Amino acid sequence: MKSTYHTDRLIIKVLQMNDAAFIKQLTNTSDWVTFIGERHIHTLETAREYIRKIAENPLAVYWTVHNKQTMVRIGIVTFLKRDYLPHWDIGFAFLPDYQRSGFAYEAASVILQDLLASDLHKSISATTLDSNVRSIRLLQKLGMICTGKLDNNLLFSTTISII
Numbered sequence: 001m002k003s004t005y006h007t008d009r010l011i012i013k014v015l016q017m018n019d020a021a022f023i024k025q026l027t028n029t030s031d032w033v034t035f036i037g038e039r040h041i042h043t044l045e046t047a048r049e050y051i052r053k054i055a056e057n058p059l060a061v062y063w064t065v066h067n068k069q070t071m072v073r074i075g076i077v078t079f080l081k082r083d084y085l086p087h088w089d090i091g092f093a094f095l096p097d098y099q100r101s102g103f104a105y106e107a108a109s110v111i112l113q114d115l116l117a118s119d120l121h122k123s124i125s126a127t128t129l130d131s132n133v134r135s136i137r138l139l140q141k142l143g144m145i146c147t148g149k150l151d152n153n154l155l156f157s158t159t160i161s162i163i
Contacts, residue, residue, distance in 0.1 A: 001061065001079070001118065005110045009069075012077065012107050015054060015062035020047035022064065022073040025095070032093055035132045065094070065107045074098035077107050079115065084150065087123045087157065090115070092138070104138055112142055126156040 005012040015023075024047040026032060027039045041047050054060050059081035064073050075094030082089050090112060092104045115121045126144055128135040136146075136154065144156035 001111075001115055005063070005107075005114070006068075007106050007110050009067065010103065010107055010110075011066045011068050011071070012063045012111065013066065015051055015064055015076070017048060017051055017055075019064050019073065020044050020051060023047040023050060026076065026093060029093075029096060031096065031099075035129055035135065036093060063107075063111065065103065067098075067103075074103055075107065077111050079111070085125045085127070085155075087125045088115075088121060089125045089127060091126065092135075099134070105141055108138070109142055123157060127153040128156070130154050 003014040021044060024041050024044060027036075027041045027047075027050070032039075039050065041050055054062050061079045063077045065075040065077060066072065067074050075092060075098060078089075078091040078093075080089045080091070090108060092108050094104050112124065115124060124144075126139050127150060128139065130136075130149070130153070136156075139156045140146075146154050147157045148155040
């Protein structure tokens with residue numbers, strides 16, 4: 001997997017310590033709290049600690065998504081190996097002002113395509129609350145199929161076959 005991706009409208013870079021203010025802002029949006037959960041990141045120091053834990057975890061990669069024209073941080077794409085899933089899990093979260101503009105699809109699809117093209121990731125999962133209709137639609141648009149349910153979460157997956 002790459003540390004940087006480019007699309008027509010976006011630059012996507014691995015999360016860095018200088019993203020702390022953005023992480024503080026994003027993790028306190030109503031959608032994050034509702035659909036991902038309260039992370040108690042209310043200061044720059046707790047945001048830095050959150051980033052530090054991600055950076056130290058070999059089973060987690062977060063990319064920040066930047067608007068190419070303004071270089072403003074608008075969202076994240078995550079890639080995690082969760083104990084309870086057989087495959088790595090892709091996720092995404094965007095600031096409210098940048099939702100419903102195709103940015104999440106654009107960012108997640110370029111990363112997903114790269115990951116599935118590697119020999120390491122032939123299957124990738126995603127989970128979302130069954131009440132998160134926008135996330136479900138995006139996962140379906142990305143080519144993922146609902147394959148089950150985990151508690152209140154729907155489990156999606158996509159597989160690339162080797163021909």
